[in-house]
Amino acid sequence: MRRTAAALLTALLAICAAIALPATAHAESPGSCTTRYEGPYGSASCSGVAPGTQWRAVVGCFYLVSGQPVPFQVVGNVVTGDGTSVGGCTGASWATKHIEAVVVGITGSQGRLVGYGGKCVDIRSGKTTVATPVQIYDCNGTGAQWWTLGTDHTVRALGMCLNVVWGRSENGTNVEIYDCLPGAQGEQWIPQPDGSLKNVLTGKCLDDLGFNTANGTQLGIWDCNGAANQKWTLTP
Numbered sequence: 001m002r003r004t005a006a007a008l009l010t011a012l013l014a015i016c017a018a019i020a021l022p023a024t025a026h027a028e029s030p031g032s033c034t035t036r037y038e039g040p041y042g043s044a045s046c047s048g049v050a051p052g053t054q055w056r057a058v059v060g061c062f063y064l065v066s067g068q069p070v071p072f073q074v075v076g077n078v079v080t081g082d083g084t085s086v087g088g089c090t091g092a093s094w095a096t097k098h099i100e101a102v103v104v105g106i107t108g109s110q111g112r113l114v115g116y117g118g119k120c121v122d123i124r125s126g127k128t129t130v131a132t133p134v135q136i137y138d139c140n141g142t143g144a145q146w147w148t149l150g151t152d153h154t155v156r157a158l159g160m161c162l163n164v165v166w167g168r169s170e171n172g173t174n175v176e177i178y179d180c181l182p183g184a185q186g187e188q189w190i191p192q193p194d195g196s197l198k199n200v201l202t203g204k205c206l207d208d209l210g211f212n213t214a215n216g217t218q219l220g221i222w223d224c225n226g227a228a229n230q231k232w233t234l235t236p
Contacts, residue, residue: 028102028179028181028182029100029101029182030046030053030101030102030103030182031046031048031049031050031082031101032046032047033101034046035097035099035100035101036099037096037099039095040061040088040089040090040093041059041086041087041088041089042059042086042089043057043059043076043085043086043087043099044084045084046083046084046085046101048082049082050081050151050152050182051081051151051152052081052108052150052151053080053081053106053107054078054079054080054105054107055078055085055101055102055103056076056077056078056079056085056087056102057085057086057087057099057100057101057102058074058075058076058087058099058100059074059087059089059095059098060095060096060097060099061074061089061093061095061096062089062093062094062096063089063091063092063094074087074090075087078104080107085101105148106148106151106152106154106156107151108148108149108150108151109149110146110147110148110149110234111146111234111235111236112139112146112147112234112235113147113155113233113234113235114233114234114235115208115229115231115232115233116136116228116229116231117136117213118139119137119138119139119208119213119215120136120137120138120140120145121135121136121147122135122142122144122145123135123144123157123158123160124144125144126143126144128158128159128160130177130178130179131165131176131178132160133174133175133176133218134177134219135215135216135218135219136208136215136217138215143157143158144157144158145157149189149234152188153188154180154187154188154189156180159180161177161179161180161181161184161187162175162176162187162189162206163175163176163177163178163186163187164202164204164221167186167201167202168202169201169202169204169221171204171220171221171222171223172209172220172221173202173220173221174218174219174220175206175220175221185199185200185201186199186200186201188200188201189206194226194231195230195232196224196226196231196232199221202221204221204222204223204224205223206219206220206221206230206232207219207221207222207230208229209222210229211229
């Protein structure tokens with residue numbers, strides 16, 4: 001009996017080790033994390049997480065059909081800051097070693113960023129592809145115009161971060177969206193008392209280049225000067 005149970009456990013562990021899950025997109029890690037799986041439960045414990053960062057575990061699971069493993073994923077509870085997120089595989093299924101901790105958001109103020117001419121900061125065509133231009137456009141209430149000014153000084157929409165192209169500092173350098181990278185100064189913006197957003201890496205401000213109010217005008221950076229085309233109002 002014990003030998004049978006041991007053999008079954010060995011087989012399950014082998015399946016857990018070998019099972020392949022569907023590929024997932026690159027995800028931002030919240031901090032220094034360790035993972036654990038036992039039976040139907042998988043967990044991630046993370047420390048050194050920036051205050052206000054919200055994250056959770058994504059746990060790889062499987063069940064057997066005619067002796068063959070069928071993989072799937074479940075998500076754990078959302079944690080803010082340091083802590084542990086636990087995900088439970090449903091039914092007669094088991095967790096695998098394929099567990100990761102992923103950032104799902106950041107606390108902060110949310111709304112539309114309305115600038116010169118009453119136009120909104122917008123992700124072109126609502127795409128989440130790295131290096132998609134950030135532009136001005138008529139305010140339309142879409143997710144491509146809904147921004148979070150994070151407590152970590154990122155400016156986020158559609159799960160991506162506002163970034164200075166190639167981290168260049170020349171006046172007129174364009175901005176884009178990019179994967180949110182912990183500590184990346186090109187993605188950090190400090191709101192100023194006059195309504196401008198100052199980039200930490202370059203020391204320049206987000207600018208509607210040339211005071212151009214045409215839809216599709218790509219935004220950039222310029223010396224901070226307090227002009228109307230550098231002022232942005234977060235509007236619900």
